[in-house]
Amino acid sequence: MQMPVTATIMEPEVLCTVRDLFRYPTYSNLLSSEKMFLQLLEYAHEAGMEKAAELRKMMLDRDYDLEQLAVDYTALFVNGFPRAKAHPFAGWYLGEQIIFGDVSVDLTKLYAKYGVLLESDHSLPADHIMVEVEFLSIMAEEFQSSGLQGYKEAMQVMLNHHMEKWVFKFLQALAESAKSRYYYLLAHVLAWYFKELIHECKGVA
Amino acid sequence: MGITRREFLKLGGGSIAALAGAGLLGQGLLGNAGNGLLADNKARIVYKPGVCGICEMACAFTGIIEGGRLVKLEGNPLDQHSRGSLCAKGNAGINMLYDPDRLKAPLLKTAPGRVMGRDPQWKQISWDDAINSAASEIKKAIDRYGPQSIIWIGHHKGNDFLKAIGSPNDINHQSTCNAVRQLATKLTLGAYNYVPDFENTKYIICFGWDQLGKGKNSLARAAVAGKTENGARLVVFDPRLSTTASKADEWIPIRPGTDTAVVLAMLNVIIREKRHDQSFVDANVYGFAELAAHVEQYTPEWAAKISDVPAEIIIRIAREFSDSCSAVIPIHKREAIQSRPGGFELVRACLAMMAVTGNIEKEGGLFIPRIASLSYPGSPKKPAGIKVTERIDGGHLFPVSVTGPLIGPGLYQSVPDMILADEPYPVKVAIVYGQSIQSMPNPEKWIKAFEKLDYIININIYPDDMATIADLVLPEHCYLETEEISARVTNAKYNQIAVGEAMIAPLYDTKSVYEIKHLIADRMGVKDYLPPYDENALDYKLKNYKLKYKDVIKKGGLITGKKEFVPKDLSSLKTESGKVQIYSPWLKELGYEPLPWFDEKWVLRPQADDEFYIATTRPPMHRHAKTHNMRWLHEMMPEGGVYINAVRARNLGIKDGDEIELQTIYGSDRGKARLTQGIRPDTLSILHGFGEKSPLMKLASNGGINDGEIQPAFAKENSIKLRDPVGASMDCHVIAKVRKV
Numbered sequence: 033m034q035m036p037v038t039a040t041i042m043e044p045e046v047l048c049t050v051r052d053l054f055r056y057p058t059y060s061n062l063l064s065s066e067k068m069f070l071q072l073l074e075y076a077h078e079a080g081m082e083k084a085a086e087l088r089k090m091m092l093d094r095d096y097d098l099e100q101l102a103v104d105y106t107a108l109f110v111n112g113f114p115r116a117k118a119h120p121f122a123g124w125y126l127g128e129q130i131i132f133g134d135v136s137v138d139l140t141k142l143y144a145k146y147g148v149l150l151e152s153d154h155s156l157p158a159d160h161i162m163v164e165v166e167f168l169s170i171m172a173e174e175f176q177s178s179g180l181q182g183y184k185e186a187m188q189v190m191l192n193h194h195m196e197k198w199v200f201k202f203l204q205a206l207a208e209s210a211k212s213r214y215y216y217l218l219a220h221v222l223a224w225y226f227k228e229l230i231h232e233c234k235g236v237a
Numbered sequence: 238m239g240i241t242r243r244e245f246l247k248l249g250g251g252s253i254a255a256l257a258g259a260g261l262l263g264q265g266l267l268g269n270a271g272n273g274l275l276a277d278n279k280a281r282i283v284y285k286p287g288v289c290g291i292c293e294m295a296c297a298f299t300g301i302i303e304g305g306r307l308v309k310l311e312g313n314p315l316d317q318h319s320r321g322s323l324c325a326k327g328n329a330g331i332n333m334l335y336d337p338d339r340l341k342a343p344l345l346k347t348a349p350g351r352v353m354g355r356d357p358q359w360k361q362i363s364w365d366d367a368i369n370s371a372a373s374e375i376k377k378a379i380d381r382y383g384p385q386s387i388i389w390i391g392h393h394k395g396n397d398f399l400k401a402i403g404s405p406n407d408i409n410h411q412s413t414c415n416a417v418r419q420l421a422t423k424l425t426l427g428a429y430n431y432v433p434d435f436e437n438t439k440y441i442i443c444f445g446w447d448q449l450g451k452g453k454n455s456l457a458r459a460a461v462a463g464k465t466e467n468g469a470r471l472v473v474f475d476p477r478l479s480t481t482a483s484k485a486d487e488w489i490p491i492r493p494g495t496d497t498a499v500v501l502a503m504l505n506v507i508i509r510e511k512r513h514d515q516s517f518v519d520a521n522v523y524g525f526a527e528l529a530a531h532v533e534q535y536t537p538e539w540a541a542k543i544s545d546v547p548a549e550i551i552i553r554i555a556r557e558f559s560d561s562c563s564a565v566i567p568i569h570k571r572e573a574i575q576s577r578p579g580g581f582e583l584v585r586a587c588l589a590m591m592a593v594t595g596n597i598e599k600e601g602g603l604f605i606p607r608i609a610s611l612s613y614p615g616s617p618k619k620p621a622g623i624k625v626t627e628r629i630d631g632g633h634l635f636p637v638s639v640t641g642p643l644i645g646p647g648l649y650q651s652v653p654d655m656i657l658a659d660e661p662y663p664v665k666v667a668i669v670y671g672q673s674i675q676s677m678p679n680p681e682k683w684i685k686a687f688e689k690l691d692y693i694i695n696i697n698i699y700p701d702d703m704a705t706i707a708d709l710v711l712p713e714h715c716y717l718e719t720e721e722i723s724a725r726v727t728n729a730k731y732n733q734i735a736v737g738e739a740m741i742a743p744l745y746d747t748k749s750v751y752e753i754k755h756l757i758a759d760r761m762g763v764k765d766y767l768p769p770y771d772e773n774a775l776d777y778k779l780k781n782y783k784l785k786y787k788d789v790i791k792k793g794g795l796i797t798g799k800k801e802f803v804p805k806d807l808s809s810l811k812t813e814s815g816k817v818q819i820y821s822p823w824l825k826e827l828g829y830e831p832l833p834w835f836d837e838k839w840v841l842r843p844q845a846d847d848e849f850y851i852a853t854t855r856p857p858m859h860r861h862a863k864t865h866n867m868r869w870l871h872e873m874m875p876e877g878g879v880y881i882n883a884v885r886a887r888n889l890g891i892k893d894g895d896e897i898e899l900q901t902i903y904g905s906d907r908g909k910a911r912l913t914q915g916i917r918p919d920t921l922s923i924l925h926g927f928g929e930k931s932p933l934m935k936l937a938s939n940g941g942i943n944d945g946e947i948q949p950a951f952a953k954e955n956s957i958k959l960r961d962p963v964g965a966s967m968d969c970h971v972i973a974k975v976r977k978v
Contacts, residue, residue: 099347102360103347103359106342110341111344112359113357115337130337131744140304149246162245
């Protein structure tokens with residue numbers, strides 16, 4: 033799907049792509065989101081984000097070492113030294129720094145308010161970045177198909193009342209701790225993205 | 238792979254479209270507590286029976302799960318171990334479950350070399366790749382060096398795997414822990430343990446026993462009940478004023494390493510003054526005449542000079558003990574038992590004292606544990622057998638400990654020396670389960686030994702110091718994520734089995750150790766030599782009771798037998814004579830002393846102004862090195878320390894809280910001084926389990942002194958020279974120098 037000229041980084045497919053950027057870096061995972069990701073990077077570059085251009089070139093040239101990315105991914109998000117350097121869940125930045133803590137419980141309730149439940153066969157907590165972004169994509173999709181304001185409201189609540197409080201801290205940790213150029217650039221691109229997303233979501237009529 | 242929009246979330250019944258249809262939009266969904274159309278978000282509370290995995294007491298509990306999250310653990314009031322409450326450690330199991338530092342996936346070390354505490358540069362890999370790697374390395378070593386080149390270190394969990402591949406090297410830490418107690422009790426009573434009947438006793442003597450201070454719930458509460466509700470007199474021999482000593486009627490600060498001398502002197506008094514129970518002895522005890530002749534040399538006056546316990550106190554306590562209608566001497570582990578020479582003799586002497594006074598299989602004395610039997614399936618095929626029977630822990634040289642290639646504990650402390658010397662053969666691959674380097678005596682030596690190996694596989698829950706030097710890390714489930722069936726053992730006064738289910742599904746990509754073994758064995762083509770591990774395994778364990786696992790869970794998770802005490806027949810024990818075995822012809826045949834004895838050469842003597850004995854202890858809220866990253870427990874006690882006599886400290890210019898350095902011939906480490914009047918002037922007491930050096934353990938890192946850094950890891954020749962039948966670690970058999978830093 034071609035990104036429309038008029039923008040919207042709120043498109044469900046774009047949100048899904050952002051979600052998938054946090055998957056373990058294998059060739060197939062990188063390839064599966066590459067097309068939409070390259071478009072997003074082009075859009076970001078056109079909007080003045082220089083690091084997006086560098087990342088885009090890196091992706092096009094396949095100028096990354098998968099082994100290095102795997103080691104970096106593990107250290108950043110899974111088990112690092114001395115700990116995972118950029119824990120990818122909100123509770124680390126907002127709450128008690130435990131997994132499945134109160135922040136996760138509150139988000140489960142928030143999802144349920146908008147009619148969304150966690151799948152039982154996945155064990156990611158509700159406040160994991162992938163789960164939160166997936167929630168946004170579902171709300172975006174439902175908003176697109178139904179036009180109901182409730183879905184827009186859900187995205188605004190999620191972004192303005194929750195994600196804005198932690199996602200930039202997370203991305204800062206990612207930028208500071210990444211050993212690979214890929215994750216360093218990704219952190220900056222995503223910081224730009226979420227800033228634009230929050231802005232755009234506020235402005236949607 | 239195309240984009241899957243809904244992988245982690247799904248739409249429930251109460252969608253916004255449904256709300257619009259019901260005319261409810263526009264009312265504002267923010268702050269809406271739910272109107273029935275939305276998915277049910279009320280927290281559902283579920284109660285599940287479980288079995289604690291923090292220590293070997295395996296207390297039964299009820300887990301409270303709210304909205305899918307485990308929020309509380311409560312002791313099961315019908316369990317004779319937990320008695321309705323869990324200790325601090327058990328309660329804090331939730332911290333372990335939800336710790337973001339827990340290992341989440343198999344990890345491969347990509348950094349070259351093995352340096353403890355250095356970034357291993359892990360790469361997450363799939364279980365398939367991990368199992369392939371493990372199987373391949375094990376097979377490679379077997380093909381080149383023989384199956385004996387594979388060792389499993391940790392908790393007997395690898396015994397069946399080793400049998401399947403033909404290696405005798407089931408290495409465990411028991412020589413630093415409970416081997417002495419178990420083997421001395423086995424020799425004397427034919428059982429590995431005994432249960433003190435505190436609640437009904439009138440007299441309790443402890444030699445370093447401090448379960449009140451260690452928080453072993455069941456034992457501590459029973460001892461308190463005996464004292465407060467049954468009026469038992471409690472006498473504690475301990476170089477320090479332990480928690481148990483602080484509740485005692487009498488605390489006697491005995492010289493470290495001399496407890497056996499005192500007990501032998503008490504036996505001297507009891508027998509000489511004919512205070513023993515002759516009819517009980519005639520019916521149930523083997524070797525009384527030999528004992529009576531033997532203890533004539535161990536007079537109270539002799540013992541007083543060695544132990545600093547006045548002769549009149551030895552005599553009085555011996556008389557009080559034997560005059561009591563019931564009396565008991567509890568023994569646990571470590572403390573006076575395995576930390577210095579003569580521990581084996583101490584246990585035998587204490588059992589002899591209870592035997593000659595008729596306090597065995599009697600209310601208020603000791604019981605042989607009533608352990609409910611569980612069934613275990615055999616392997617589909619019989620393994621080929623262990624061809625090489627010498628072990629890398631020297632156990633084959635100690636037939637009292639090791640009665641077969643994979644039966645019995647060897648000398649844990651001697652393993653590094655033997656690996657480094659390729660004695661009796663080279664070892665190439667280690668599978669390390671549940672062992673932290675930090676808790677090993679003399680970690681430096683262990684690290685050198687590990688550096689020599691070709692491949693290390695670490696099955697673990699936390700990324701601790703052992704994980705940083707392993708080539709492959711395999712993450713295990715937390716015990717709260719697994720089923721368990723556990724017969725009560727340590728304090729089992731009647732048959733009882735605790736049956737527990739997983740509180741929640743595993744949070745991460747972890748596996749149970751049983752599944753890990755099976756997967757590796759399968760890849761190696763030896764799976765049929767392992768007992769089966771499948772959904773029927775749980776039911777099989779309960780076969781004898783004609784009960785199914787799920788049914789027991791539904792009924793609360795406990796199977797309880799008759800509680801009435803019926804004394805066991807003491808003429809058909811599993812001992813050499815069938816009776817209580819005080820004199821052992823078997824020990825004599827093997828070249829050891831057939832009766833408990835004492836050698837004054839066992840006793841060290843600090844000489845200089847800055848020299849001390851060392852003793853170690855464990856606080857009630859921590860278990861060795863396992864619990865220090867659990868946040869509630871860390872908050873209660875974030876740092877260890879060294880207890881030092883206040884007067885001696887002042888003479889050395891040390892104030893409370895000062896950083897001090899302890900130095901022995903084996904190493905040095907630093908920690909905070911905790912001044913106290915409640916310890917012998919010549920003795921230090923160190924809190925064990927602290928001083929984690931791995932920054933991966935973000936809470937536990939550098940929490941104080943590590944006793945292992947200053948302790949010996951004796952070669953097996955040391956135990957042979959001391960004529961110790963079981964190879965105790967004797968990790969406090971050293972003098973430490975102290976200075977303010």
